Amino acid sequence: MKDLRILLLLAACLAWAFLTGCGGGSGSSNSTRSTITSSGSNVAPIAVNGGPLGNYVDGAFASVTLCAPGTSNCQTIDGVLVDTGSSGLRILSSALTVALPQQKAPDGNPVAECLTFLGSYTWGPVQTADVQIGGEKASAAPIHVLSDTAFKVPSGCTSSGFHSADTLDTLGANGILGVGMFTQDCGSSPACVQTGSAGLYYECPSSGCVKAGEALAQQVVNPVALFPSDNNGVIVELPSVSGAATSVSGSLVFGIGTQSNNALGGATVYTAPQFAFTTTFSGHTYPGSFVDSGSNGLFFVNTTGITECTGNEAGFYCPASTQNLSATNQGANGASGTVKFSIGNAATLFANASDMALSDLGGPALSPNADYFDWGLPFFFGRNVFTAIEGMSTPGGTGPYWAY
């Protein structure tokens, strides 16, 4: 089935080559029609298929194998969301059957974590696992086990007002595989490693969990950075979608320019030294823009008057007819390119309950003071998108950068 699809893609590409040249870099939108890598020890299959509950739109899901460190006591968990916007592996406690060692602070107290996403928080113990994805393995990686009951949720973790996303019903996935630009989820700032004021890490004596600093090496880590090789970044490869599809499948490829199947090729590198690049849309410039497979749509300030949804779809766009738009991305290195995109009516797109891959889903960023354009999963359809990890060298330069 998969082979057939790739053959068809190849055939389409060959036919198209007579007209325009396959993968020829024109420097404008859709410049690289890329094929999807399907084999290699550094390749894991992914699918935009609604996830384990079949209700998650524009999310890419992968399988991850967890083992008690140094043992063959392992478990494979599917339905894990691939998120290039965060770093670190988070797994539902309810999906976990293998016993993993609890991480302890130097004073012997167990360590737990609170990580807040937009609209929800995740909470639970930090444990250690060997993490296998495709043919790659991160040994003794700190991971985040999501549970509201292993340790009582501290008030600091609920101060966002958001709901917990520590169950299948509330997360819509069995976990989150954060393979973004960051090496660790919190990082080296004093708020993370010393004072704990970032609010991510907690120590949990029997009297209750309190915020604490967490040494960099103990923080929940981007598992890719711990691979022995192919550890400088990832490629998310998904086929193009025209409007809506029930599901599409692609690949998560590890390493950039480390093997014959992960070369940059004709992709343009957009450096992002502060984990952001600049998008210009409708005459406005957004220097905090980012590419994030964990965002379900394209989110940007509504400067062009697109009708916004109300009620339960609030937060998405609901134009009467599909809007065809374009924006320009520019890296700190000066590389620049135009991206064409479309915004459809979210209420209409959601009405067909079996459609899980939506190319035209978007919504407003808070206005007027958002400094970003969020290139979520719809951006990935029909592109091979490279995410290079901070400080890692690649043939395209040192991360962090995006390339496509």
Place this chain on the structure above:
Amino acid sequence: MFAVTWHGPWLPDMRQILGSYFEQYRAAVQGQTTGRMARRPVMIDQPGLLIQIGGRVRAFAGRAYIPDKLPSGVRVEDIQ
């Protein structure tokens, strides 16, 4: 006080920022469901309370304001 804005790597303590409005905000933000799982910006637009939160891990921004208490002549767009 009629408006608060913030931006930073991590979300602020909304209890502290919103005070007596926190419970109204929490009920509104937790009440939004589409029947589809989706992460999206938080947009609360209720009589007496407007809150927007956007961004991502390590770069959040937001603002909250009480429309009835906006001084005359101050536009929502002026709140930066």
